[in-house]
Amino acid sequence: MKVEIYPQPFNPWSVLQDYEALRTQSGKCGATACFIGTMRDYNEGDTVQQMWLEHYAGMTEQYLLQLAIEVEQRWQLLDSLILHRVGEIQCDQTIVLVAAWAGHRSPALEACRYLIEELKQHAPFWKRETLNTGQQRWVAQNTPSE
Amino acid sequence: MNITVKLFASLREQVGKGEVKLNAEKPMTIAQIWAQVSEEMPLPTHILMALNMQYVEANALAEAGDEVAFFPPVTGG
Numbered sequence: 507m508k509v510e511i512y513p514q515p516f517n518p519w520s521v522l523q524d525y526e527a528l529r530t531q532s533g534k535c536g537a538t539a540c541f542i543g544t545m546r547d548y549n550e551g552d553t554v555q556q557m558w559l560e561h562y563a564g565m566t567e568q569y570l571l572q573l574a575i576e577v578e579q580r581w582q583l584l585d586s587l588i589l590h591r592v593g594e595i596q597c598d599q600t601i602v603l604v605a606a607w608a609g610h611r612s613p614a615l616e617a618c619r620y621l622i623e624e625l626k627q628h629a630p631f632w633k634r635e636t637l638n639t640g641q642q643r644w645v646a647q648n649t650p651s652e
Numbered sequence: 653m654n655i656t657v658k659l660f661a662s663l664r665e666q667v668g669k670g671e672v673k674l675n676a677e678k679p680m681t682i683a684q685i686w687a688q689v690s691e692e693m694p695l696p697t698h699i700l701m702a703l704n705m706q707y708v709e710a711n712a713l714a715e716a717g718d719e720v721a722f723f724p725p726v727t728g729g
Contacts, residue, residue, distance in 0.1 A: 631728025
């Protein structure tokens with residue numbers, strides 16, 4: 507299990523590859539599911555130039571760790587991973603990476619979906635967008651999951 | 653001993669404070685703390701509240717040494 511807040515850009519595929527290489531190859535893993543969230547250049551009909559991501563240091567890490575523990579127990583996962591950016595983010599950069607390893611596809615996929623949806627609803631992060639006009643605004647709420 | 657109160661994101665800008673130390677001689681509800689920190693602003697409808705980094709409701713009690721936080725709906729991910 508790994509939970510980490512990243513103040514600098516990261517390549518999610520390299521992180522996954524490195525993490526896979528460190529994981530114990532037990533012969534029990536039959537499924538890996540991951541979700542990668544990326545910054546778009548538009549939101550609510552406007553062109554977005556960049557974004558600032560704020561978090562509540564301490565509570566965010568604590569919440570994400572509790573979430574990872576809950577998910578590993580509920581779906582009997584072999585492992586899980588949650589990485590999230592903070593600070594200044596540019597278009598096309600990764601905002602979040604979550605991954606779940608399990609014996610079968612169903613728990614891996616369900617756990618991965620649950621991880622990202624719970625994170626988006628409860629983890630204390632806030633996005634402030636800078637539009638191409640220079641105007642800055644806080645994102646009021648996340649989009650629904652469906 | 654004080655209660656440390658933190659405000660985040662748009663709420664910090666609305667109230668004009670990021671962190672406040674409140675003198676706490678006796679336990680206070682989170683709602684009472686909000687009233688004091690915001691100088692009697694009504695509690696925003698969608699505000700989220702935490703006591704020692706765990707989500708709580710406005711009637712939770714905080715005492716000296718605790719950390720209380722107020723913030724708007726979260727938008728990570």
